[in-house]
Amino acid sequence: MSIYRTVIMNLFFTSLVLMASDKPSDSTDEQWNKYLEHKASRDKMLEARYNNELKHNPPKPPWIKYPNRHPTDIFWRMGNGEDYLVDYFGLYFKYASVSETKAYMLKYPEHKDWLGTYESIKN
Numbered sequence: 001m002s003i004y005r006t007v008i009m010n011l012f013f014t015s016l017v018l019m020a021s022d023k024p025s026d027s028t029d030e031q032w033n034k035y036l037e038h039k040a041s042r043d044k045m046l047e048a049r050y051n052n053e054l055k056h057n058p059p060k061p062p063w064i065k066y067p068n069r070h071p072t073d074i075f076w077r078m079g080n081g082e083d084y085l086v087d088y089f090g091l092y093f094k095y096a097s098v099s100e101t102k103a104y105m106l107k108y109p110e111h112k113d114w115l116g117t118y119e120s121i122k123n
Contacts (some may be wrong), residue, residue: 046087050095058096058104059088063111071114095120 023032059065062085066075075081093101106117 016035046091047095049087050091054092055096055100058092058100059084060116061108061117062107062111063088067087071117084115093118094116
């Protein structure tokens with residue numbers, strides 16, 4: 001199951017990156033600029049969340065936060081599960097230092113159903 005989890009996580013994070021990189025052909029410059037402003041504002045808010053909250057109180061890994069949710073559950077692709085993966089768990093790994101992430105991974109070893117999660121989130 002872990003290979004499926006890795007593939008799903010990689011596809012999810014790759015799609016987020018691709019969505020933000022190129023102006024769609026059917027959008028105007030004004031629409032694109034508004035989108036970029038919104039994205040910059042959101043990125044600033046997420047960085048503040050890390051600095052003010054997550055840096056000092058890291059989020060629990062998803063297998064601990066939601067122990068009854070399997071990694072392939074649709075829960076992780078929409079709603080609360082997706083929000084948690086992107087806006088808390090993934091955000092922590094985006095901004096945390098190498099030493100902080102190593103300490104985190106030692107404190108919270110991957111559950112057998114979630115093997116590969118740390119590697120996929122770092123990429």
